[in-house]
Amino acid sequence: MINIEADKIGKKFGKTSLFKDINFNLTKNDSFYITGPNGSGKSTLLQILAGIQNPTSGSVIYKSDNSIIEKEYYKNYFGFTGPQINPYDMLTSIENLKFTASESAGENRIIEYLEKFDLYRHRTKAVKYYSSGMKQRLRLIHALINNPEIVMLDEPCSNLDTKGRDILYGVLDTLKKDKIIIIATNESEDINLCSKGINLEQ
């Protein structure tokens, strides 16, 4: 069983402190939100938790059955998406997903998720022809396709229409029963989905 410990995490850009002394411990079944005004460091904190950025102070520790996991292997445990994650525009959605899906995921799961997120009929279209909402759905599939133990979503509802949001919340409702879900968001619906969280304004 995986768990994540955030131990006194702080981040500075130059002399400006974005946040400091952030502590929490997340384990299976936890769904955690990170909220706060624009520029408060929600995405930065999420990227620190994913090991994409380093904190200025403190540390993030991943443990699997109480043994510490090396940072370079974090990505084997999480699925991450956000506005910074861009699938290849020149490839179709199915080609992008085949590129990122692990061998265990298989083509069946790719098709299952494309159908679930209503992208199956657009599967052979290059991503550059997708609308912003379709691209966001594809990003979400990428975060989920390898069935990760931790799901990290940065602004998951951005560009999604009502139907897209309903699909996402349906999927997250199922996933949160046996995974760790971390969402950086300002949407009240996303926050209500979570069992605990942090407001970076405070």
Add this chain to the structure above:
Amino acid sequence: MNSRILNNIKKDFLIEIRNRSAVNISFAFAGITTLSVSLAAGGAPFTPVVHAIIFWIILFFSAMSGLAHIFIREEEEKNSLFLSLYYSPEEIYLSKLIFNIILFLSISVIVTALYLFFLQVFPVYPLLFILTVISGCFAIASITTILGAIVSKAGSGSSLFTVISFPILLPVLWTAIRLTSVSIDGSGVQEYRNIVFLLAFSGVIISVSYLTFKFIWTEF
């Protein structure tokens, strides 16, 4: 070969086939310069050394215009974080290296065919000529792969790429020009041993690049 590396190479080829930017730029450059040299020469005979110099200058600038593109494109189109989330730095490096070697060998086949045809060059030692082109391409591709990664992270585009590549490529170009000249005029064939230098140089560059790529590619 690791299936994940193959996956990555396949992805780069698919994008290149649909985009054709690196291939088009390199092939256009190679074709135009070879034809220009041929027309400018107007049938005047060149010495083997001059042939070798012109041939490698064309190959060098063809490489400069195309090979850096592979990493710069990942940065410009903001795909590098996406790629990093699913592939290790080692897998990324090896796949880009293999892609660049294949791409540059294809470019060199076109340049060689055009050059030999339009400038009427017939190497006395064709095998030495072919081996020189292959080992020279291998060395240039290994250097440009790691420099392409550095330049893409520096965010300064391909202009910096040519400038910083030149001093590192100088020993490769110097050796390749000497070997090409020998293969054309047939003198000093014992210099074929210098092919080992080109291969050893590539080996050193690839080993150092493989070990350091993680620190270049990972931003934080």
